[in-house]
Amino acid sequence: xxxxxxxxxxxxxxxxxxxxxxxxxxxxxxxxxxxxxxxxxxxxxxxxxxxxxxxxxxxxxxxxxxxxxxxxxxxxxxxxxxxxxxxxxxxxxxxxxxxxxxxxxxxxxxxxxxxxxxxxxxxxxxxxxxxxxxxxxxxxxxxxxxxxxxxxxxxxxxxxxxxxxxxxxxxxxxxxxxxxxxxxxxxxxxxxxxxxxxxxxxxxxxxxxxxxxxxxxxxxxxxxxxxxxxxxxxxxxxxxxxxxxxxxxxxxxxxxxxxxxxxxxxxxxxxxxxxxxxxxxxxxxxxxxxxxxxxxxxxxxxxxxxxxxxxxxxxxxxxxxxxxxxxxxxxxxxxxxxxxxxxxxxxxxxxxxxxxxxxxxxxxxxxxxxxxxxxxxxxxxxxxxxxxxxxxxxxxxxxxxxxxxxxxxxxxxxxxxxxxxxxxxxxxxxxxxxxxxxxx
Amino acid sequence: xxxxxxxxxxxxxxxxxxxxxxxxxxxxxxxxxxxxxxxxxxxxxxxxxxxxxxxxxxxxxxxxxxxxxxxxxxxxxxxxxxxxxxxxxxxxxxxxxxxxxxxxxxxxxxxxxxxxxxxxxxxxxxxxxxxxxxxxxxxxxxxxxxxxxxxxxxxxxxxxxxxxxxxxxxxxxxxxxxxxxxxxxxxxxxxxxxxxxxxxxxxxxxxxxxxxxxxxxxxxxxxxxxxx
Numbered sequence: 210x211x212x213x214x215x216x217x218x219x220x221x222x223x224x225x226x227x228x229x230x231x232x233x234x235x236x237x238x239x240x241x242x243x244x245x246x247x248x249x250x251x252x253x254x255x256x257x258x259x260x261x262x263x264x265x266x267x268x269x270x271x272x273x274x275x276x277x278x279x280x281x282x283x284x285x286x287x288x289x290x291x292x293x294x295x296x297x298x299x300x301x302x303x304x305x306x307x308x309x310x311x312x313x314x315x316x317x318x319x320x321x322x323x324x325x326x327x328x329x330x331x332x333x334x335x336x337x338x339x340x341x342x343x344x345x346x347x348x349x350x351x352x353x354x355x356x357x358x359x360x361x362x363x364x365x366x367x368x369x370x371x372x373x374x375x376x377x378x379x380x381x382x383x384x385x386x387x388x389x390x391x392x393x394x395x396x397x398x399x400x401x402x403x404x405x406x407x408x409x410x411x412x413x414x415x416x417x418x419x420x421x422x423x424x425x426x427x428x429x430x431x432x433x434x435x436x437x438x439x440x441x442x443x444x445x446x447x448x449x450x451x452x453x454x455x456x457x458x459x460x461x462x463x464x465x466x467x468x469x470x471x472x473x474x475x476x477x478x479x480x481x482x483x484x485x486x487x488x489x490x491x492x493x494x495x496x497x498x499x500x501x502x503x504x505x506x507x508x509x510x511x512x513x514x515x516x517x518x519x520x521x522x523x524x525x526x527x528x529x530x531x532x533x534x535x536x537x538x539x540x541x542x543x544x545x546x547x548x549x550x551x552x553x554x555x556x557x558x559x560x561x562x563x564x565x566x567x568x569x570x571x572x573x574x575x576x577x578x579x580x581x582x583x584x585x586x587x588x589x590x591x592x593x594x595x596x597x598x599x600x601x602x603x604x605x606x607x608x609x610x611x612x613x614x615x616x617x618x619x620x621x622x623x624x625x626x627x628x629x630x631x632x633x634x635x636x637x638x639x640x641x642x643x644x645x646x647x648x649x
Numbered sequence: 650x651x652x653x654x655x656x657x658x659x660x661x662x663x664x665x666x667x668x669x670x671x672x673x674x675x676x677x678x679x680x681x682x683x684x685x686x687x688x689x690x691x692x693x694x695x696x697x698x699x700x701x702x703x704x705x706x707x708x709x710x711x712x713x714x715x716x717x718x719x720x721x722x723x724x725x726x727x728x729x730x731x732x733x734x735x736x737x738x739x740x741x742x743x744x745x746x747x748x749x750x751x752x753x754x755x756x757x758x759x760x761x762x763x764x765x766x767x768x769x770x771x772x773x774x775x776x777x778x779x780x781x782x783x784x785x786x787x788x789x790x791x792x793x794x795x796x797x798x799x800x801x802x803x804x805x806x807x808x809x810x811x812x813x814x815x816x817x818x819x820x821x822x823x824x825x826x827x828x829x830x831x832x833x834x835x836x837x838x839x840x841x842x843x844x845x846x847x848x849x850x851x852x853x854x855x856x857x858x859x860x861x862x863x864x865x866x867x868x869x870x871x872x873x874x875x876x877x
Contacts, residue, residue, distance in 0.1 A: 211734075213722070213734060213736065214722050214724050214734055214762065215762070216722045216762050216763065216764050216801055217760065217762035217763060217764075217797070218762075218763075218764055218795070218797060218798070218799055218800065218801055218840070219800060219801050220762070221797065221798070222798065222799065222800040222846070222849070225846060226846045226850070229846055229847075231846055231847065231850060233850065233853070234854075235850070235854070
């Protein structure tokens with residue numbers, strides 16, 4: 210299936226939002242999404258959720274002959290697969306560029322950084338070594354596959370237990386888990402990738418980009434670091450030019466994030482260890498919460514609405530106070546009065562009226578929410594009255610008559626001006642409807 | 650307050666700008682009076698003899714149905730025809746003459762990546778779906794290219810139907826917050842535009858969460874926002 214194309218409107222909106230430092234889910238620029246780690250019943254099986262992006266990692270081992278040039282070292286093999294259930298654009302057989310890129314990055318992050326001790330994987334030098342295979346499957350794509358995959362990879366490796374072996378001369382005995390407890394791998398350090406997305410030629414920077422944000426980004430910088438502040442891998446793609454201090458700043462941010470994530474991983478591993486030791490229930494059935502359709506839980510991100518109130522208040526204080534002088538209302542018939550004359554008719558060209566409309570809307574937005582409600586209640590009464598008194602409406606386009614609530618005090622001129630404009634449009638609209646009805 | 654006089658099948662943009670103070674949009678495209686928006690909504694197309702059953706609400710993949718109003722994204726122009734992605738298995742085609750006031754000389758201004766609100770003229774399993782942006786009498790009545798700003802996002806089909814139901818509480822409550830424009834496509838796409846980016850984001854998040862929130866939770870959330 211083809212990916213849904215990104216419309217211009219979304220692209221524009223996202224870029225504008227990023228310029229105003231706003232993200233879709235309410236995060237700050239340097240915030241990560243929630244990382245959730247859960248383990249399966251087997252050793253070496255884990256699921257990592259970074260927001261909605263989900264990666265499943267599984268580690269397995271096998272005795273194989275070693276590589277000829279590295280006779281005393283074990284082999285670490287990583288493989289990431291983009292499952293078609295992750296996104297509509299992923300197809301099973303297709304070797305896409307994204308797949309190659311992510312695979313290569315994970316390989317460099319895990320294998321080249323020598324995070325596990327491959328020497329300890331040697332059983333019989335030159336003949337038998339352990340081949341550790343890390344399989345990562347992307348289950349859901351919501352941005353930042355690389356980070357999620359690297360976390361899943363290292364967590365799975367830390368969680369994994371390989372069978373115990375004993376060598377006597379030329380005899381190699383591999384013990385099953387029942388005979389002897391499986392042995393964990395020896396992990397030197399935990400490299401974790403952190404992705405930075407750049408926008409507008411490097412002006413704006415976001416950590417942990419969403420899927421939408423990834424689509425509009427200019428470039429991506431990935432730094433893999435461990436908690437000892439050692440950089441394991443660094444890669445910049447997208448062809449943007451980064452300044453030296455930008456890269457340094459990113460590496461500082463990475464150090465902070467990696468420390469947090471490493472702590473989380475340690476805690477998760479300890480928890481799982483404890484549960485298994487105590488004989489409690491472990492595995493996905495316990496750790497992944499029940500996801501019923503009636504029990505949805507959305508990560509609540511505090512959306513900052515305080516600005517809105519401030520802006521509104523600002524606008525109120527800046528706006529002109531309602532003028533005290535107003536003309537006396539002329540009473541036509543009971544229930545119908547006129548104050549002044551109607552506004553200029555704006556039923557010109559479509560384009561002109563659009564512009565004016567925009568200007569009008571700008572002007573109207575200066576009223577606040579409570580006024581909004583007041584006009585709304587007045588609206589409703591106006592609508593009904595408009596229908597009840599066809600006498601008042603003339604066929605000319607000029608609006609001169611304002612229908613008011615008889616009980617309403619004429620003191621509130623500001624709402625009334627809005628009313629007038631509103632009424633104009635409402636009556637114009639009614640007239641339009643009448644005309645249309647007449648024409649049928 | 651709903652006008653009971655039957656209007657002919659003129660489908661305006663469903664609840665477009667339910668704002669309390671915005672004047673009715675004087676383009677031929679849409680009207681904003683709340684009474685109108687409650688009337689003129691395309692009914693959920695249940696009786697069309699195909700898979701769009703009532704249980705399709707939780708689905709996200711859309712099946713084109715004749716007469717449905719949807720939001721499409723223009724993916725390309727092939728000769729005289731635009732290709733639109735409507736979220737279904739096939740792309741829909743839209744002739745450039747199917748706009749109000751369009752002639753061979755006077756082509757509509759549509760670029761790749763634009764959003765279009767239109768209805769299906771032809772939609773069956775044998776042919777590629779065709780869309781038009783005018784109704785049977787040749788008027789646009791709300792359809793056409795959707796304006797530049799604003800944000801498009803996707804929800805499940807059931808939520809769209811809920812929002813299009815008459816007297817939808819969600820829309821009424823949201824319109825108490827601040828003025829905004831809203832276009833709902835039956836293919837699960839919603840386009841929202843408010844005054845500021847912040848307000849638009851708030852609306853997007855509320856609408857996405859409305860799928861799972863109960864009425865009380867929603868009222869609470871909105872009370873918090875408007876009381877803020």
